[in-house]
Amino acid sequence: MWYKTFGKTGISLSTIGFGGMRFSRPERTDEMADIVRHAHGCGINYFDTAPYYCDDKSEEILGCAFAAMRRESFYCSTKCASASGDGLRRSLERSLRRLRVSSIDFFHIWCLLRPEHLEERRAGGAIAAALKAKEEGLIQHIVVSTHLSGAEIVPVLETGWFEGVTLGYSALNFPFRQEGIAAAARRNLGVVTMNPLGGGMIPQNAERLAFLKGPQDRDVVQAALRFNLSEPAVSCVLVGFSSREEVDQAVAAVENFTPYSADHIERIKGKISASFDGFCTGCGYCLPCPADIPIPQLMDAYNQKILGRDEDAIRDRLKWHWDLKPEQAGACTQCGECDDRCTQHLPVSKRLQYISGLRGN
Numbered sequence: 213m214w215y216k217t218f219g220k221t222g223i224s225l226s227t228i229g230f231g232g233m234r235f236s237r238p239e240r241t242d243e244m245a246d247i248v249r250h251a252h253g254c255g256i257n258y259f260d261t262a263p264y265y266c267d268d269k270s271e272e273i274l275g276c277a278f279a280a281m282r283r284e285s286f287y288c289s290t291k292c293a294s295a296s297g298d299g300l301r302r303s304l305e306r307s308l309r310r311l312r313v314s315s316i317d318f319f320h321i322w323c324l325l326r327p328e329h330l331e332e333r334r335a336g337g338a339i340a341a342a343l344k345a346k347e348e349g350l351i352q353h354i355v356v357s358t359h360l361s362g363a364e365i366v367p368v369l370e371t372g373w374f375e376g377v378t379l380g381y382s383a384l385n386f387p388f389r390q391e392g393i394a395a396a397a398r399r400n401l402g403v404v405t406m407n408p409l410g411g412g413m414i415p416q417n418a419e420r421l422a423f424l425k426g427p428q429d430r431d432v433v434q435a436a437l438r439f440n441l442s443e444p445a446v447s448c449v450l451v452g453f454s455s456r457e458e459v460d461q462a463v464a465a466v467e468n469f470t471p472y473s474a475d476h477i478e479r480i481k482g483k484i485s486a487s488f489d490g491f492c493t494g495c496g497y498c499l500p501c502p503a504d505i506p507i508p509q510l511m512d513a514y515n516q517k518i519l520g521r522d523e524d525a526i527r528d529r530l531k532w533h534w535d536l537k538p539e540q541a542g543a544c545t546q547c548g549e550c551d552d553r554c555t556q557h558l559p560v561s562k563r564l565q566y567i568s569g570l571r572g573n
């Protein structure tokens with residue numbers, strides 16, 4: 213297993229992290245915990261979970277596994293989306309009980325979906341409660357998990373409250389988050405990435421994305437992992453596991469892993485733009501929108517259509533990835549400013565019309 217240092221903490225994290233959001237049979241605690249222990253035996257030392265994952269069973273499964281693992285040999289990560297100080301404290305205490313640990317190594321201020329969410333966490337007392345819990349030793353490192361754009365992440369990291377960030381990053385959406393990763397690197401903050409496979413879009417479109425592969429890559433999945441881990445600031449890529457075999461495959465994928473050269477990364481980035489002339493790359497240059505439409509997020513969902521997927525895939529992407537509804541595209545006034553600004557010359561306003569017309573929302 214390849215390990216990388218997580219920012220200024222000096223902690224070495226396994227480059228593959230265990231994402232505890234994909235247990236296939238969460239009601240079978242022992243069986244699922246066996247997958248966790250297997251991953252630990254394979255060298256994975258970062259285990260990420262959250263309340264509500266897997267019918268709210270994920271923390272208990274990890275706790276069951278942790279009980280049989282030497283405490284010094286792994287790092288646990290969980291999260292809280294409450295804005296109130298009391299809410300955060302209750303959530304933290306429940307996570308500690310369920311994970312069967314006396315301290316959470318990486319505690320996430322969770323789910324910042326809009327810039328104003330950070331101020332809500334401060335005003336509600338959640339940030340102060342996390343800092344207090346850190347002083348008490350119940351939390352080792354406070355980090356933040358977000359779906360904000362790169363530019364929006366910059367001020368979050370500049371608060372100085374966080375030692376690292378967890379964000380979605382893949383070969384498909386890199387322009388949307390690159391600025392956030394650069395800001396983390398400038399401050400020597402750790403970065404963990406989620407959705408390295410573009411929410412499944414990369415393996416589902418392996419043929420079209422074959423150009424991602426370097427000479428050493430067996431498949432596009434390995435290429436997508438290598439793309440993430442070649443970014444110097446990224447320490448760990450989260451992969452959701454539901455079987456021992458999946459663990460083995462991911463661990464094998466980073467065996468003898470070497471980062472891509474800067475040239476190869478640039479070639480991939482160039483080809484992503486060139487090969488997907490209809491594809492929104494998430495660069496964000498269409499913003500700001502006078503009607504405050506979250507254009508890059510809506511266009512990211514529209515990418516599903518370009519990839520040949522159906523309307524449900526667009527709705528699911530909006531709902532589960534961005535917390536948005538198709539009708540929010542209906543607030544577009546069709547002023548056309550975004551069409552003029554789009555770096556890919558996409559018919560953005562027409563696409564928004566299409567999204568707002570999706571039925572059954």
Ligand code: SF4
Binds near residue numbers: 500504547550561564
């Ligand atoms: S066309 Fe719609 S989305 Fe684009 S800038 Fe105007 S209001 Fe915003």
Ligand code: SF4
Binds near residue numbers: 508
């Ligand atoms: S719509 Fe165009 S400008 Fe806006 S994020 Fe997508 S590619 Fe970039």
